[in-house]
Amino acid sequence: MTRELEDQLLEFALRQKESFGADAWIDFQAPAEAKAVLAAYLADTTWFGHRAELQRIAERVSPGSLSSYIGTSARLGFEPGRFRGRFNGRTACQQSVS
Numbered sequence: 098m099t100r101e102l103e104d105q106l107l108e109f110a111l112r113q114k115e116s117f118g119a120d121a122w123i124d125f126q127a128p129a130e131a132k133a134v135l136a137a138y139l140a141d142t143t144w145f146g147h148r149a150e151l152q153r154i155a156e157r158v159s160p161g162s163l164s165s166y167i168g169t170s171a172r173l174g175f176e177p178g179r180f181r182g183r184f185n186g187r188t189a190c191q192q193s194v195s
Contacts, residue, residue, distance in 0.1 A: 098131070098173050098174035098175050098176075102127065102128075102131060103175075103179075103180070103183075105127055106127065106131060106135050106180070107180065107183055107184060107187065109121075109125055109127070109135070110135060110139065110145075110184060111184065111187055111188070113139075114145065114188070117146070117147050117150070119150050119153075119154060122136060122154045122158065123154075123157070123158065129158045129159045130159050130162070130169055130173060131173060131175070132154075132155075132158045132159070133154075133155040133156075133158050133159035133162035133169070134155075134162070134166065134169055134170045134173055134175050135175075136151045136152070136154040136155035136158070136162075137151070137152070137155040137162055137163055137166045137170075138166070138170070138175070138177055138180070139151050140152045140155065142181075
Protein backbone atom coordinates (compact mmCIF):
# COMPACT_ATOMS: atom_id res chain seq x y z
CA MET A 98 0.00 0.00 0.00
CA THR A 99 1.38 3.37 -0.89
CA ARG A 100 1.93 5.92 1.83
CA GLU A 101 -0.46 8.24 -0.01
CA LEU A 102 -3.28 5.67 0.05
CA GLU A 103 -2.62 4.83 3.69
CA ASP A 104 -2.75 8.55 4.54
CA GLN A 105 -6.00 8.91 2.61
CA LEU A 106 -7.55 5.96 4.47
CA LEU A 107 -6.31 7.29 7.81
CA GLU A 108 -7.78 10.75 7.26
CA PHE A 109 -11.08 9.23 6.19
CA ALA A 110 -11.21 6.91 9.22
CA LEU A 111 -10.50 9.83 11.55
CA ARG A 112 -13.36 11.83 10.02
CA GLN A 113 -15.66 8.81 10.26
CA LYS A 114 -14.77 8.28 13.92
CA GLU A 115 -15.90 11.84 14.61
CA SER A 116 -19.03 11.68 12.48
CA PHE A 117 -19.97 8.31 11.01
CA GLY A 118 -21.96 8.24 7.80
CA ALA A 119 -22.45 5.11 5.74
CA ASP A 120 -23.07 7.08 2.55
CA ALA A 121 -19.67 8.76 2.87
CA TRP A 122 -18.01 5.38 2.31
CA ILE A 123 -19.64 5.04 -1.08
CA ASP A 124 -18.65 8.58 -2.08
CA PHE A 125 -15.09 8.27 -0.70
CA GLN A 126 -12.68 8.37 -3.63
CA ALA A 127 -10.42 5.39 -2.98
CA PRO A 128 -10.08 1.97 -4.60
CA ALA A 129 -13.02 -0.29 -3.71
CA GLU A 130 -10.79 -3.03 -2.29
CA ALA A 131 -8.98 -0.54 -0.05
CA LYS A 132 -12.29 0.84 1.25
CA ALA A 133 -13.53 -2.70 1.86
CA VAL A 134 -10.37 -3.70 3.72
CA LEU A 135 -10.58 -0.58 5.88
CA ALA A 136 -14.27 -1.14 6.62
CA ALA A 137 -13.69 -4.83 7.43
CA TYR A 138 -10.74 -3.98 9.67
CA LEU A 139 -12.62 -1.27 11.56
CA ALA A 140 -15.67 -3.54 11.90
CA ASP A 141 -13.46 -6.08 13.65
CA THR A 142 -12.16 -3.63 16.26
CA THR A 143 -13.70 -2.93 19.65
CA TRP A 144 -12.77 0.76 19.63
CA PHE A 145 -14.29 2.09 16.40
CA GLY A 146 -17.95 1.07 16.65
CA HIS A 147 -20.52 0.65 13.84
CA ARG A 148 -19.64 -3.03 13.37
CA ALA A 149 -22.72 -4.17 11.44
CA GLU A 150 -22.78 -1.06 9.25
CA LEU A 151 -19.09 -1.43 8.40
CA GLN A 152 -19.56 -5.07 7.49
CA ARG A 153 -22.40 -4.11 5.13
CA ILE A 154 -20.27 -1.35 3.64
CA ALA A 155 -17.34 -3.72 3.02
CA GLU A 156 -19.59 -6.17 1.20
CA ARG A 157 -21.30 -3.40 -0.76
CA VAL A 158 -18.13 -1.78 -2.08
CA SER A 159 -16.37 -5.10 -2.75
CA PRO A 160 -18.56 -8.23 -2.62
CA GLY A 161 -16.86 -11.13 -0.85
CA SER A 162 -14.45 -8.83 0.95
CA LEU A 163 -15.26 -10.06 4.45
CA SER A 164 -14.34 -13.63 3.59
CA SER A 165 -11.22 -12.57 1.67
CA TYR A 166 -10.06 -9.87 4.13
CA ILE A 167 -6.77 -11.52 5.12
CA GLY A 168 -5.67 -12.24 1.55
CA THR A 169 -6.79 -8.87 0.19
CA SER A 170 -5.20 -6.89 3.01
CA ALA A 171 -1.92 -8.78 2.50
CA ARG A 172 -2.04 -8.23 -1.26
CA LEU A 173 -2.73 -4.52 -0.79
CA GLY A 174 -0.05 -4.23 1.90
CA PHE A 175 -2.48 -3.03 4.57
CA GLU A 176 -0.82 -3.38 7.97
CA PRO A 177 -3.47 -3.30 10.72
CA GLY A 178 -0.99 -2.73 13.56
CA ARG A 179 0.66 0.15 11.77
CA PHE A 180 -2.71 1.67 10.88
CA ARG A 181 -3.96 1.45 14.46
CA GLY A 182 -0.75 2.99 15.77
CA ARG A 183 -1.04 5.90 13.37
CA PHE A 184 -4.76 6.27 14.12
CA ASN A 185 -4.13 6.32 17.88
CA GLY A 186 -1.27 8.75 17.47
CA ARG A 187 -3.37 11.17 15.46
CA THR A 188 -6.29 10.82 17.86
CA ALA A 189 -4.06 11.56 20.85
CA CYS A 190 -2.57 14.55 19.07
CA GLN A 191 -6.02 15.94 18.25
CA GLN A 192 -7.19 15.47 21.84
CA SER A 193 -4.17 17.29 23.26
CA VAL A 194 -4.85 20.25 20.95
CA SER A 195 -8.51 20.61 21.93
